[in-house]
Amino acid sequence: MNLSRRAFLTQTALAAPLVVAASACVGARRLSRSSDAELSADLVIIGGGLGGCAAALAAARLGLRVIMTEETDWIGGQLTQQAVPPDENAWIETIGGTASYRALREAVRAHYRQHTPLTAAARANARLNPGNGWVSRLCAEPRVWLTVLETQLAPFVATGQLRILRQHRAVAADVDGDTVRAVLVQHALSGDRIALRAPHFADATELGELLPLTRTEYVTGAESQAQTGEPHAKASPEPDNVQGFTLCFAMDHRPGESHVIDRPAEYAYWRDLTLDPPSGEPRTRVLSFDDAGSRRLGFDPVRRTGFWSYRRIIDRTHFVPGTYDSDVTIVNWGQNDYSFGSLIEVSPMEAATHVARAKQLSLSLLYWLQTEVPRPDGGAGWPGLRLRRDIMGTDDGFAMYPYIRESRRIAAEFTVCEQHVTVEARQRETARPRAELTAAPFADSVGIGHYSMDLHLTTRGDRGQYGDTLPFQIPLGALIPRRMENLLPACKNLGVTHLTNGCYRLHPIEWNIGESVGALVAFCQAQRTTARAVRNSPAQLAAFQALLSRDGVPLAWPSPLPR
The missing domain is CATH 3.50.50.60 (FAD/NAD(P)-binding domain)
Structure with a gap:
C-alpha cells in the first residue's frame, strides 16, 4: 500500500x-x-x-x-x-x-x-x-x-x-x-x-x-471480576482485549460526478468479512448496514439522512447559498472500527501493520459506498461521494492519527469501577428506585462527567457493550499513581477499568481531567506539597477543590438535575 x-x-x-x-x-x-x-x-x-x-x-x-x-x-x-x-x-x-x-x-x-x-x-x-x-x-x-x-x-x-x-x-x-x-x-x-x-x-x-x-505501574485490556468486583467484568483477565480504533476520513457528495477511488488492495477481504454476532443474531458483514440499528438509520447523501448526517461537520443549508455545494461528513462508524489488532504492547512492525490495515478498511468502506451499497431507488453505489483530502491536513485525506478509544491506564490510588457509575450496579448496591439513584459520591472529586458505558467492538470480539450510567464525578485518587510521585495522567490513562473507560474517555471528561491535573501541579508547587499529600490531607484537599471551583470546574452535579 x-x-x-x-x-x-x-x-x-x-x-x-x-x-x-x-x-x-x-x-x-x-x-x-x-x-x-x-x-x-x-x-x-x-x-x-x-x-x-x-x-x-x-x-x-x-x-x-x-x-x-x-x-x-x-x-x-x-x-x-x-x-x-x-x-x-x-x-x-x-x-x-x-x-x-x-x-x-x-x-x-x-x-x-x-x-x-x-x-x-x-x-x-x-x-x-x-x-x-x-x-x-x-x-x-x-x-x-x-x-x-x-x-x-x-x-x-x-x-x-x-x-x-x-x-x-x-x-x-x-x-x-x-x-x-x-x-x-x-x-x-x-x-x-x-x-x-x-x-x-x-x-x-x-x-x-x-x-x-517511566516504569509506572499500569493496566491494559479487560480486568477480571476477582480484580474489580464488576458484575460484567471477565472471568479471567484479558490484557490484550481492548477497544478498536478508527482511521477517520471526511467526504462530501457531488451528484452527477464520479469520484470513485481505485479499488483498495484489500477490498475483497473486507467486503466479504463477517463477524460473529451476539448469541441468537445472524452474522453480519463488516461492510454493510445489515444489523438492525444500521438498517434503521440507513445512508442517503441526497436526502441527507441516516449515517450521512450522523457526524456531519458542514450542513450546507447553514451557509449562504453557493458557499458549499454539499454537506461534509466524517466517517467514524462501526463499519470502519478496526478491532483486528491493538497498538498497545506490540512491536513497531505490528503496530504499523494494524494502522495500514485500518486505513485499508476505511478505504474499502468508501469504495463500497461509492460502488456497491444498496440505494433507496434500487440502484447500487453513490459514485459522487468524494474523499475530502483538504479537511484533515494530510496528503491522503485520512486523519493524522487514529481515533484511540482505550489506553494504558495507571494502577491508581483509587480505580473507578462499574459499581460506582452504572444504573444497574447502583440499584443493586443501594436498593433505591431509579428516580433516587446517584453515582457513588467521591469526597475527593476534581470534576464531573456523564456518558454511557460505551464499548465498541474489541480485539477479542466483544460487541456493543452499553451500560446506562448516572452522572458521575472524577475522583482525585484516580489521577494519582500508586507509587510514582511526580507523574500524573492527563488523558484516558487515569484509574478506570476496561469497562468504565467506556464512559470516562469522552471529550469534555478528558478536558476536565487535563484541566484538573494542570491546576493540581500549580497548587502542589505553590504549597510545596505532592498530589498524594493533597488527597490525604483534608485541609489541602479542601483548598485545592476551592481553587478548582473558583476556576469554573464543577465538583458535583446539582440535585435535582435540570430537565
Whole structure:
C-alpha cells in the first residue's frame, strides 16, 4: 500500500515508543548525549491532545512555565488530528462541563459567526451546530477546533510561558526511584533530541506511552471480576482485549460526478468479512448496514439522512447559498472500527501493520459506498461521494492519527469501577428506585462527567457493550499513581477499568481531567506539597477543590438535575 509521507510518520510515531519501553529508564548522566539539547519547565506535558491542551492552559493561567509535546502537526487530539466531533452529555451547554471547556465550544461558534458566510438564521442561533450532526450539539471542522485551541494558547506561547514541540515523541526517561527527572523526546523528521526536565510530568499521550517509559505501574485490556468486583467484568483477565480504533476520513457528495477511488488492495477481504454476532443474531458483514440499528438509520447523501448526517461537520443549508455545494461528513462508524489488532504492547512492525490495515478498511468502506451499497431507488453505489483530502491536513485525506478509544491506564490510588457509575450496579448496591439513584459520591472529586458505558467492538470480539450510567464525578485518587510521585495522567490513562473507560474517555471528561491535573501541579508547587499529600490531607484537599471551583470546574452535579 502506498502511504503519504505524513501517514508514514503517523505510523512510525505510534510504533516507535514501543521499542524502548522495556529498557528506557537509564541513569541521569546517560540520558542525553552531549549533542542533545535540554529544556526545563515547571510542568512537562507529553501529548498535545485535549487533556494535554487543558492541562497546559490551566497550569499557564496559574503562572507555571509549561512545555507540551505533540507527535503530529496538530494539537487537539480527538477534536482535530483524529477528526472526532465531541461526544458529550445532555447538560453540556450549561452545567455539564468546566467553564473553560464551554468557552472552547463558544469560541468555535464565534469563529463561524465571524469568519464564515452563515445565513441570518444560523448566525442568530445561540446554539449553532455548523454541521447539524446528531452525534453532538457542536459538530465542526477539525481545522476550526485547531484554530480556536491555538488562539487560546497563543498568549502564553507569545510570552514564552508555554512552549509547544510539535512532531516530537518521547523515546526515553530518566527515573530516580519514584521520581521522573527528565523525558527525552525526538523530532520525527530531523531526529534531533531534547531532554525535558521538570519537577512534574503529565502523560497526555493517546496510548499512555509515558507509563512504560517511566516504569509506572499500569493496566491494559479487560480486568477480571476477582480484580474489580464488576458484575460484567471477565472471568479471567484479558490484557490484550481492548477497544478498536478508527482511521477517520471526511467526504462530501457531488451528484452527477464520479469520484470513485481505485479499488483498495484489500477490498475483497473486507467486503466479504463477517463477524460473529451476539448469541441468537445472524452474522453480519463488516461492510454493510445489515444489523438492525444500521438498517434503521440507513445512508442517503441526497436526502441527507441516516449515517450521512450522523457526524456531519458542514450542513450546507447553514451557509449562504453557493458557499458549499454539499454537506461534509466524517466517517467514524462501526463499519470502519478496526478491532483486528491493538497498538498497545506490540512491536513497531505490528503496530504499523494494524494502522495500514485500518486505513485499508476505511478505504474499502468508501469504495463500497461509492460502488456497491444498496440505494433507496434500487440502484447500487453513490459514485459522487468524494474523499475530502483538504479537511484533515494530510496528503491522503485520512486523519493524522487514529481515533484511540482505550489506553494504558495507571494502577491508581483509587480505580473507578462499574459499581460506582452504572444504573444497574447502583440499584443493586443501594436498593433505591431509579428516580433516587446517584453515582457513588467521591469526597475527593476534581470534576464531573456523564456518558454511557460505551464499548465498541474489541480485539477479542466483544460487541456493543452499553451500560446506562448516572452522572458521575472524577475522583482525585484516580489521577494519582500508586507509587510514582511526580507523574500524573492527563488523558484516558487515569484509574478506570476496561469497562468504565467506556464512559470516562469522552471529550469534555478528558478536558476536565487535563484541566484538573494542570491546576493540581500549580497548587502542589505553590504549597510545596505532592498530589498524594493533597488527597490525604483534608485541609489541602479542601483548598485545592476551592481553587478548582473558583476556576469554573464543577465538583458535583446539582440535585435535582435540570430537565
